[in-house]
Amino acid sequence: MSVSTAALDSSVCAPLPVLGQDVTVPLVTGGEVAYAALDYAASAPALQRVWDDVAAYAPYYGSVHRGAGYLSQLSTDLFENSRRTVAEFLGCRADDQVVFTRSTTDSLNLLAAAIPAGCQVFVYETEHHASLLPWRDAQVTYLNAPRTPGQAVETLERALADRAPYGPALVCVTGASNVTGELWPVKELAAAAHAHGARIVLDAAQLAPHHPVDIAELDVDWVAFSGHKLYAPFGSGVLAGRADWLQAAEPYLAGGGASRKVARRADGGVDVDWHTTAARHEAGSPNVIGVYSIASACKALTEAGFDTLVAREQELVRRVREGLAEVPEVQVLSLFGDDAPRVGVISFVVRGWNSSHFAAALSAEYGIGVRDGLFCAHPLVRTLLGSDPQDPGECGAPEAEPGERSLNAIRVSFGAGTPDEHIERFLRAVSELVRQGAQWKYRTEDGRCVPDRGEAARTV
Numbered sequence: 001m002s003v004s005t006a007a008l009d010s011s012v013c014a015p016l017p018v019l020g021q022d023v024t025v026p027l028v029t030g031g032e033v034a035y036a037a038l039d040y041a042a043s044a045p046a047l048q049r050v051w052d053d054v055a056a057y058a059p060y061y062g063s064v065h066r067g068a069g070y071l072s073q074l075s076t077d078l079f080e081n082s083r084r085t086v087a088e089f090l091g092c093r094a095d096d097q098v099v100f101t102r103s104t105t106d107s108l109n110l111l112a113a114a115i116p117a118g119c120q121v122f123v124y125e126t127e128h129h130a131s132l133l134p135w136r137d138a139q140v141t142y143l144n145a146p147r148t149p150g151q152a153v154e155t156l157e158r159a160l161a162d163r164a165p166y167g168p169a170l171v172c173v174t175g176a177s178n179v180t181g182e183l184w185p186v187k188e189l190a191a192a193a194h195a196h197g198a199r200i201v202l203d204a205a206q207l208a209p210h211h212p213v214d215i216a217e218l219d220v221d222w223v224a225f226s227g228h229k230l231y232a233p234f235g236s237g238v239l240a241g242r243a244d245w246l247q248a249a250e251p252y253l254a255g256g257g258a259s260r261k262v263a264r265r266a267d268g269g270v271d272v273d274w275h276t277t278a279a280r281h282e283a284g285s286p287n288v289i290g291v292y293s294i295a296s297a298c299k300a301l302t303e304a305g306f307d308t309l310v311a312r313e314q315e316l317v318r319r320v321r322e323g324l325a326e327v328p329e330v331q332v333l334s335l336f337g338d339d340a341p342r343v344g345v346i347s348f349v350v351r352g353w354n355s356s357h358f359a360a361a362l363s364a365e366y367g368i369g370v371r372d373g374l375f376c377a378h379p380l381v382r383t384l385l386g387s388d389p390q391d392p393g394e395c396g397a398p399e400a401e402p403g404e405r406s407l408n409a410i411r412v413s414f415g416a417g418t419p420d421e422h423i424e425r426f427l428r429a430v431s432e433l434v435r436q437g438a439q440w441k442y443r444t445e446d447g448r449c450v451p452d453r454g455e456a457a458r459t460v
Contacts, residue, residue, distance in 0.1 A: 013308045016300070017048035018231065018417030025367045028440050028451045033367035036422035040229070041178050041345045041413035042371055044209060046293075047231040053296040054234065054289055064288055065257065065279075079288050082295035083278070089298035090223055090240050091214030097243040099278045100236055100291050104205040105130040107224035107239035108172070110281055111201055112138070114249035119168040122159055122198070124152070125379040126179075126335065131172050131203045132379075138170075145383045148336055149185040153192055160196035169198035175207030179377050179384070179411065181317075181345030182336050183211070190219045201241070205229050209415055210313060210343035212306045215241060227290055231417070232297040236290025247276045255283035301416070309416050313344050316414055316423055320346055323427035329353075329434050333384040333409060344418070347375070347411040349385065350434060355408040360449040361438040366429040368422070371411045381409055 024032040037045055057078065062071030064079045083098045092098065101107045112134035115121070121135040124143045132142075141159055146152035156171060163169060171193040176183050186202055193200040201222040204213050208225040215223055222241030227234060251258040251274055258280055261273040274280050301309065321338075324330045329351040334340065350358050359372035374381040387407050412426060441452040 013304075013312045015312070015419055016231075016304060016309075016416040018045040019048060019051055020045045021417075021419070027367060028364040028453070036366070036368040036425055038412045038414055038418070038422060038426055039369050039371050040209070040415045040418070041181075041206060041375075041411060043228045043233055044231045044415055045417055046233055047297055047300050047417065049300040050232050050293050050296045054293050057292060058289070061288065064286060075288055078292055079286065082291045085295040085298050086238055087240065089213075089302060090238075091216045092240055093216050095243060096215065096241050097246060097278045098238060098240045099246065099281050100286060101224075101239055101281075102235060102287075103130075103228070103237040104128075104203060104224045104226040105134075105237075107237050108201070108203065109134045110239055110252045111170075111222060111224070111245075112136070113252055114245050114281075115170055116168045116245065116248070119170055120163055120198075121170050121172065122156065123172045124155075124174075125383070126177065127172065127174055127377065127380075128178050128203065128205070129376045129378070130205070131174060132377075135172075145335060145380060149188070149340075153185055153188045156189055157192045157196070160192065160198055163196075169193075169196070171198050171200040172203065173200065174203045174205075175213065176204075176210065176343045176345065177335070177377075177380070178206045178345060179347050179375050179380050179409075180334050180336075180340075181206070181342035181413070182334065182340045183207075183342060186220065187218050194219070199242070206343060206345060209301075211310060227294040227297070230294060230297045231300070231415075232290070232293035234287070234290040234293040236287045236294055238294065243276075246278075246281060249281075251283060252281040253283040257286070258283035304416070313415060316418060316420075317342060317344055317346070319423055320344075320412065320414075320427065323423075324348060324430065327431055327434050330430065333381075335380075335384070344414040345411065346413070347381075347384075347409045349409050350430075353434075354449070355410045356444075356449040357438070357442055358433065359410050360442055360451065361433055361440070362426070362429055364442075364451040365433075365439055366425060368426055368429055370426075371413075373408045375409070375411055382407070385409065 023035045025035045026032050060071050060074055062075040064076040087098050101110055108130055115138060119138050121138040121140045123132055126145045143155050143159055146155050173189055174184055175186055190200045199221040202220045204223050204225040207213055209230045224239050227236040258274055259272050260275050263271050265271055324332055331349050333347045349355055355372045359370050362368040362370055442449050443452050
């Protein structure tokens with residue numbers, strides 16, 4: 001398979017500047033090469049714009065909300081302006097709240113702690129563990145993996161129709177799969193949920209970096225996403241949406257910032273008056289830099305234009321899928337089929353290869369960073385691989401030796417900062433590894449497949 005620069009239509013737009021484009025890594029075969037970061041679905045590189053904004057603000061960093069000094073007041077303005085920027089980015093309604101958290105996982109655990117007593121939760125087995133696992137104190141119905149978007153809606157409608165007729169209910173669904181990249185019918189699922197008296201939360205961790213998300217237009221009740229997937233890897237996340245359940249719940253963390261007034265009682269106890277704003281769930285000193293970095297990324301993506309960004313990414317998706325289709329040994333994983341719309345996240349297996357061995361060879365011999373494992377979506381990957389749910393295999397921890405078939409998969413993911421050359425190199429590497437085999441021998445060490453230093457598998 002030959003790949004030329006002309007195969008990619010760069011006229012759509014240039015990639016956005018991100019950190020790390022000039023980082024070189026050593027190859028086990030000798031020499032160095034520019035690192036090809038193709039693991040955006042795990043953590044996207046920081047946009048240069050985000051890094052520059054954070055660097056410009058850093059000397060002015062101060063505590064927020066209660067400081068009398070200039071830097072504290074400036075930081076407070078920056079923090080609250082960031083909240084407004086995120087609300088605008090998400091198309092929030094006038095009475096929605098934007099709560100800053102640590103990540104998507106933290107956001108969904110916060111919502112899980114805020115759902116009313118007796119709430120029934122409906123979640124597909126296809127979800128990332130961040131969406132699948134937080135609902136420990138609720139009555140949870142796990143829905144089987146649908147094979148079409150229409151089937152996803154029908155499955156939800158049947159489950160909601162069969163539920164107890166009274167009491168609160170919540171549906172949790174991804175916007176774009178972190179395994180297949182496929183887009184889910186969020187607007188239709190929201191309509192189904194509301195028609196049956198349920199609410200819906202959208203896990204937009206993989207959607208927001210690749211596609212516009214509008215709470216009002218989608219008619220979802222909450223949206224959760226992470227900064228580190230939105231080109232802002234500074235440890236912050238967002239939960240945005242309806243305020244009533246959040247206001248009625250006990251604070252997610254008890255402490256300073258969440259409380260408006262604390263007083264001792266005559267009996268020796270303590271009375272607390274908690275905030276009803278987003279601050280109710282933001283106790284402690286907030287991650288101002290993380291929050292500001294998210295706002296900066298939101299501005300950068302908006303100014304670049306999602307139409308343009310989506311067009312370029314879809315060109316990359318097309319090229320990757322067509323390139324992988326030229327290698328008969330490669331099986332791309334999909335729930336909804338080849339024609340399903342998707343973002344730049346593609347998982348696959350290679351016949352005759354342990355997935356971790358293949359990913360290790362991409363890194364060691366070509367300087368390409370992808371991910372292997374079950375991607376913290378164990379039930380989904382096992383369903384896609386046709387394996388039994390009880391089969392062994394863990395996220396990123398292969399249990400097969402190099403060369404053996406494994407129960408894991410390989411994921412390549414990319415986005416607004418991906419250069420054309422990274423895609424070309426990846427496709428060339430896949431073809432060469434399948435056709436010629438690895439140049440080096442590999443072994444399993446501490447749960448990872450690593451090159452056996454000084455042990456070439458064939459003449460280099």
